[in-house]
Amino acid sequence: MKPLITPSSGVHVVLPDYYSPDGMGLIVPKTKDGRVIFMLPWLGKTLAGTTDSSTTITMLPEPQENEIQFILDAISDYLCVKVRRTDVHSAWSGIRPLVSDPSLTNTANISREHIITEGPEGLVTIAGGKWTTYRSMAEDAVDLAIRIGSLKPTNFCVTKDLALAGTADWDPAFFTLLAQQFIRMKKTRSGKVFPGVMDTSISHHLSCSYGSLAQQVAVIAQDEGLGKRLAHGYPYLEAEVAYCARNEYCETAVDFIARRSRLAFLDTNAAAKAVPRVVEILATEHKWNRARRKLELKSAFAFLETFKASKNTQFEDLKH
Ligand SMILES: Cc1cc2nc3c(=O)[nH]c(=O)nc-3n(C[C@H](O)[C@H](O)[C@H](O)COP(=O)(O)OP(=O)(O)OC[C@H]3O[C@@H](n4cnc5c(N)ncnc54)[C@H](O)[C@@H]3O)c2cc1C
The missing domain is CATH 1.10.8.870 (Alpha-glycerophosphate oxidase, cap domain)
Structure with a gap:
């Protein structure tokens, strides 16, 4: 059976705040070699990334030196200063769970979105997805389970308007x-x-x-x-x-x-x-x-x- 997940490694680096002054950031949707590069203010520092290369799944993935250097060189192309290796306060690698829809055959179906499938005996599988869509992913999965199981919930999903812990009596000041x-x-x-x-x-x-x-x-x-x-x-x-x-x-x-x-x-x-x-x-x-x-x-x-x-x-x- 074709695997559902294609693991892809992504490296990010953290640089000093002066690379994103006054809350400014930079995103290059297509660099000269066709990649996406960004540099954004994050928790008082500058977050820059990223890479996208196929990988194997390990518990503690590590960034390769050439991946770090690629990010530094790519953002240096858009600045009037060189971004130095010594500026890197942290660099790490994460593994994206990109999904390929098993019902499609070409490789272009690898996606950052999530897919939900119904397996034998009503098994619901959800794979892929993003942090920004976690809530709707959960909603989609539960909705399918309700349909497959012919369940009779008393209400629709309520999580869209559910306040997070710590929101009571909070305001920006x-x-x-x-x-x-x-x-x-x-x-x-x-x-x-x-x-x-x-x-x-x-x-x-x-x-x-x-x-x-x-x-x-x-x-x-x-x-x-x-x-x-x-x-x-x-x-x-x-x-x-x-x-x-x-x-x-x-x-x-x-x-x-x-x-x-x-x-x-x-x-x-x-x-x-x-x-x-x-x-x-x-x-x-x-x-x-x-x-x-x-x-x-x-x-x-x-x-x-x-x-x-x-x-x-x-x-x-x-x-x-
Ligand atoms: C390189 C990269 C770039 C990404 N970019 C974006 C982006 O730009 N936008 C976006 O929306 N999403 C992005 N994502 C995806 C996003 O990071 C994930 O969708 C999100 O982190 C998933 O959250 P989660 O809480 O479900 O899982 P995770 O963040 O993986 O958290 C699961 C946690 O459970 C812990 N854990 C696992 N097993 C056990 C166990 N047995 N006992 C205790 N703890 C356990 C793990 O250590 C982990 O901390 C990116 C991911 C990667 C790797």
Whole structure:
């Protein structure tokens, strides 16, 4: 049987903010060799990509040096400065699950859209798709299951208008309330606690990431002495690790540095420096023993090894 999925590797790199000043970005729909290249502002940095090459599926894909260089060269063509390898704060590879419709025979049917098929005995298969269409993908799959199973739901899909967690009482100025109402209590290694401001970059990050639930993170930062930044120059707080462990099922250090925060993707070296503290806080939350702590450190560093950043010395001072 023909496989449904054609895996395609895509590399992205993160560059300093000055490549996308004042929120400006660049997209080239067709470069001289016919590819798509973009450079966009992302979480205070510049995200540039991407490549599209056939690959095999592995758990920890790694970007190749020539793929990184291709992106840097391609965007350099449109700028008056050279984009240097040393500017790369993080580089990673992801595998797109492109689908080919098994009912079609030509290769042009490989798609970034999703397909849904009905298999033997009413088995519903959904494959491919994109992040931007995840909700309608789910709706399509459930609708087909309803049809095949002759189910009688009492209402149509409601997810289109379903508010996400943290939207209650939130508005774009919410970050100013956080900045005004909270302080960050920072604990030194020796246990001394001293106050710090909830500055705009931190309150804005908390408000955008957690919505009105950011208040709960700010309370942890203030009342439990977990108000230190996890990495110099980034708005992620120690309190977020505790909050994610308690409320969002964050069970591993990799989960925190990659998904709850985006530090691994923004700056690999800064993420590596944050790992021991992330493990320490998760260990307290989840009551990990020494062996589990060691394992978490090992798997977090192995994960970060797959990111190909250049060594970045600006984070050496360790002031948080
Ligand atoms: C290179 C590339 C470029 C892309 N570009 C775009 C784009 O421009 N626009 C767009 O809309 N989409 C894009 N996508 C697609 C988008 O990233 C995916 O559609 C989206 O991430 C899917 O989200 P998900 O939550 O379903 O799965 P995932 O993001 O894959 O999340 C699943 C998570 O589950 C975890 N997991 C798996 N198994 C287990 C287990 N047993 N226990 C615990 N955890 C587990 C995985 O580690 C993973 O973190 C792109 C994808 C790639 C690879």
